[in-house]
Amino acid sequence: MANKRKADASVDEVIDPSDMLSFICLGGGSEVGRSCHIVQYKGKTVMLDAGVHPAYEGISSLPFYDDFDLSTVDILLISHFHLDHAGSLPYVLTKTNFRGRVFMTHPTKAIYKWLMSDSVRVSNTTSEQTTQLFSETDHLSSFSQISAIDYHQTLHHASIAITPYPAGHVLGAAMFLIEIAGLKILFTGDYSREEDRHLVSATLPKHVKPDILITESTYGTASHMPRPEKEARFLSLITSILDRGGRVLMPVFALGRAQELLLILEEYWEMHEKYQQYPIYYASSLARRCMTVYQTYIGAMNDNIRSLFRSKMAAIGEAAGKNGQALGGTSPFDMKWVRSLKSLDRFDDVGGCVMLAAPGMMQNGVSRELLERWCPDPKNGVILTGYSVEGTLAKSILNEPTEIQAFKKENTSRRSGREEAARVMIPRRCSIDELSFAAHVDYGQNSSFIEEVGAKVIILVHGETNAMGRLKSALLSKYHDRKDKPRIYNPKNCEELHIPFKGEKIANVIGKLAKHPPHPSHDIDKAIVKTVPEIFAGVLVQNDFKLSLMSPDDLREYAGLTTTTVVCKQRVPLSSAGAGLVRWSLESMFGGIVAVKKEKPSGFIQEVDDDEADDANEKAIQPEPPKETAEHTGDEVYRVMDCVTVACRSGYVELEWEGNIHNDGIADAILAILLSIESSPASVKYSSKPHSHNHDRPSDHANVSLSSRLDRVLWFLEEQFGDNIQPIEPADDVDIAKGQVNMRLRIQVDEHEAIVQIDPLEVECKFEALRQRIMAVLERAIDTVAPFVDLQADNAADGGS
Structure with missing residues (x-):
């Protein structure tokens, strides 16, 4: 995905x-x-x-x-x-x-x-x-x-x-x-x-x-000049300079546009015998080496050059005198009319010629030296074919100055007292043209x-x-x-x-979670299903910015991670509080708790490990707990919030849970209750004298009647809508005879009317804004008055997978 x-x-x-x-x-x-x-x-x-x-x-x-x-x-x-x-x-x-x-x-x-x-x-x-x-x-x-x-x-x-x-x-x-x-x-x-x-x-x-x-x-x-027009203008400038007996200087980068210009000149010279008397020089120490690279990577070029490579069958050119060596062969870059020139020391500067010389900005090197040599002659011409950067000689010469500054310093031995040596100024009389092939x-x-x-x-x-x-x-x-x-x-x-750039974070559900995706209830409107995302419970793993949601059991296979479960145990000594009082206190906080099992009382033979044997020895020296009825003889074990096990043993209570942030918080709350249970008035009253009854009386918080919950919800609605709430009497006499409470209400706000069904929770109203407002109040009221354990059960039913 x-x-x-x-x-x-x-x-x-x-x-x-x-x-x-x-x-x-x-x-x-x-x-x-x-x-x-x-x-x-x-x-x-x-x-x-x-x-x-x-x-x-x-x-x-x-x-x-x-x-x-x-x-x-x-x-x-x-x-x-x-x-x-x-x-x-x-x-x-x-x-x-x-x-x-x-x-x-x-x-x-x-x-x-x-x-x-x-x-x-x-x-x-x-x-x-x-x-x-x-x-x-x-x-x-x-x-x-x-x-x-x-x-x-x-x-x-x-x-x-x-x-x-x-x-x-x-x-x-x-x-x-x-x-x-x-x-x-x-x-x-x-x-x-x-x-x-x-x-x-x-x-x-x-x-x-x-x-x-x-x-x-x-x-x-x-905007650039169209290619055919630009090439025609380029060749016209070159031929006009040659026709007047001058030399053409084109400052270029050693590699790049130089090869394109050479291909244009090679094609023109081949077609026009008149100009074949004028040599074309490619002045660069890298010319021959890098031409080999160009020949190597012909496959990375366009169809035109590949077609030319396949069709060209020209013979290898002969040496072109002492000025250089002719390039020739089967490659489009083995050129017949172009000569490579490594150094000006081997250049016989006589007559007209076309010179492509690096560097393109003329800050130094061969192009700068030739410019200083040729610029005083009005027959010569400079054609700038690339982009000229600010601050370079190539850029400044476009303004056609009357003089240019020589690159090398003059002999200043007689001027040793000066801080800076003077520079020679060279008159510029050659033509300057710009035609960008960049x-x-x-x-x-x-x-x-x-x-x-x-x-x-x-x-x-x-x-x-x-x-x-x-x-x-x-x-x-x-x-x-x-x-x-x-x-x-x-x-x-x-x-x-x-x-x-804030993007949606999307995770791929893989492994066991992908095999059993949650299915929406048939009672839910299809429009709601499309807008409300399904809830998955798993481990979110990020690898190379990709998110994956998986079961903890799949971490080794899909994420290469090993898992370890930390089981926490805590023992709290309680000398007087019995299991009944413990349960009553926990229900007051968490609502209904689950009795897992009743462990066998002491006197029964059980298989125990060494730790349990030590526990038995410790129990032997503990004071005897108050007597309880036969129903409560033995150890009681409870499950709180489906994550913490509370075992009420003789003289102490033992907690056991799987360590994580959620479970640790619940265990801390249970420990706080247990540590204060014996100092509470209920505990004092419980242990002051023996009695025959037990504490099976359920907590009021854990067993709230439906009518009481309805009354509490109505308090919220009355705070929001005042006297605009009216109960709807049940139409069925059978329901009245069975003692069922009224579960329907009418809320009138201005000209809008809403009918509220408490169980199941539904609101019918043609005015959507009022319906959403009532639903928000009801949901907030239910979250407030319901015990923790009920809320957890509802969430598990809605989002579990």
């Missing part, structure tokens, strides 16, 4: 802290970069991504890890291999108290290993920071702690279920569906809904209905996906403040007129959200 969950709880309701979901952005809140989010629910903690900020270096590039105890994290999920989502993972694994499990897809893990190694080497050679966050040794030693997972594979860890789905952003990118105690959370990471040349678009099965959607808002409310959703794609998912709570992350704010406003406007409109949040870094 699956757990059902309400959409959410009202703010005014009192919410159990365990039903409160906590969400906090350690990075990626109202910014793009250093993505890291924390989700906490039901004592479980999931961490989403662990990136760095491309605009900063060192400690300042990290998420705000100091604001959260990472030792409490159960699972860390990496959505894809880009540094702004995975760049600080080695730091988390080696420099913090993180003790959880790390999961990513197989392609992501394969590329992440080489990408991080390259990132460490580049930062060590170009960074101005005196200390580094982690070394390559740290990265490689922590790599074994990462576990790989397949798309659509559901994995359980620490009572958390995770399932990755294709996200379409880069090879291996995943959206993660997380389920904790029945609450479903979908984290999209960076995702794309656009079908391109090699990747499948983001997909989610129809049957998956998350309660919470955590989605990117990179482009806010912007695999992120635009507003139309994002809003339609949000509509398809149908989550009641939407959390926006991975977006600049203005873009995220515009997206939130657009979504609020879209859902304004809906009754079930979702709640939308756009938290900032370190801003904690508390979202209530």
Whole structure:
């Protein structure tokens, strides 16, 4: 039986802290970069991504890890291999108290290993920071702690279920569906809904209905150019720069969109012989290694690339001179017109060419060096094809400044007295164009996906403040007129959200209880049966947030638990009070009690164990109790509230019960009565002199006549309705002759009349509000005047199974 969950709880309701979901952005809140989010629910903690900020270096590039105890994290999920989502993972694994499990897809893990190694080497050679966050040794030693997972594979860890789905952003990118105690959370990471040349678009099965959607808002409310138009514009920009004798620089991430752009260029160059004279360079030390990974995981790509792989029969390309080596072969990524370039030292910068160089933000590395070399020439051009993060050179160059600052410091040996070395300014005369091929959703794609998912709570992350704010406003406007409109949040870094999710707690009835379910009485209205739940008595067991109700006898089989019954015994010395007085006193408190048996008096031969033999020796030295009639000779045993056995023996009373909260309370009450019984006036009178009668006279409380109970119930009704109550005389003379009491009443309130039948308890009234009021008064009156034992019997009859 699956757990059902309400959409959410009202703010005014009192919410159990365990039903409160906590969400906090350690990075990626109202910014793009250093993505890291924390989700906490039901004592479980999931961490989403662990990136760095491309605009900063060192400690300042990290998420705000100091604001959260990472030792409490159960699972860390990496959505894809880009540094702004995975760049600080080695730091988390080696420099913090993180003790959880790390999961990513197989392609992501394969590329992440080489990408991080390259990132460490580049930062060590170009960074101005005196200390580094982690070394390559740290990265490689922590790599074994990462576990790989397949798309659509559901994995359980620490009572958390995770399932990755294709996200379409880069090879291996995943959206993660997380389920904790029945609450479903979908984290999209960076995702794309656009079908391109090699990747499948983001997909989610129809049957998956998350309660919470955590989605990117990179482009806010912007709309992308249609794909055919964008590719035509892209190729037009490149050819126009080449036609004027210039060089084309495209800063890209080493892996991701670069492969898509290379496929476009390879196809165009194959069809246009005019441009085959211009080489296409892929400048990255990871080019050849990671192309091998792309070839390995062709099966994880779309039908287009798989079809191309099956049909391509091109010959292996020859070497393309000293500048690089041609890539060729049967794989779509063995390209004829694309050359890999490991280092600029081997690059002969002569004539026009197309250069794809990392990194995409041009903060350092090959792309930065080529920009400084080519930007003074107006024939050259820079085409930015990805998203540009605030604070990076890629973002600032879009404003077309007249100068850019050189990355390396000039020779300042003659200026040693200055605190800071001056930087060289380089004139910028090259053209700057932006044409985004970033695999992120635009507003139309994002809003339609949000509509398809149908989550009641939407959390926006991975977006600049203005873009995220515009997206939130657009979504609020879209859902304004809906009754079930979702709640939308756009938290900032370190801003904690508390979202209530109070769901129904449903338990599966298993074992013996499931074989014999309770059946409603035929006298009960069917409408009432549908609204009033059946009552089961058993042990409630929780395992991985799943509740099961079972008999104590089934605990070993279904829950793996062993049971122990604790039997409690208590002996109270009583020198004068006999069994009759004990019974009378107990009936005064509990109502009717049950006489279980009459044990044989002393003088009869019985088999006894050692303890009973010791008891017999003790009895021998006890003073003789007062004589009673033959009817009370011997030991009397009573059962109180069907849980405590009271044995009245010679000179003492012994109590025995099965230990639990309910039974212990009743036993305490019986002990209080027994400890005061001999000092009560009744006891003094009983033991002052011998007498011939016994105490079989029943307690008035235990044997209340029907007429007396009716009078007490009438007191309650009169307090509520005053003189508006009239008895209805019995119509049958036979009933009057038999002495039966009048059990029917008429209650008149304004123009409404109600007929009350006491036994059985029924109220007939056309006005439902008055009927419910009278029933409430009657039920409260009966609960008040009835003895405890009668109430317990009624409850057992109504709810036992």
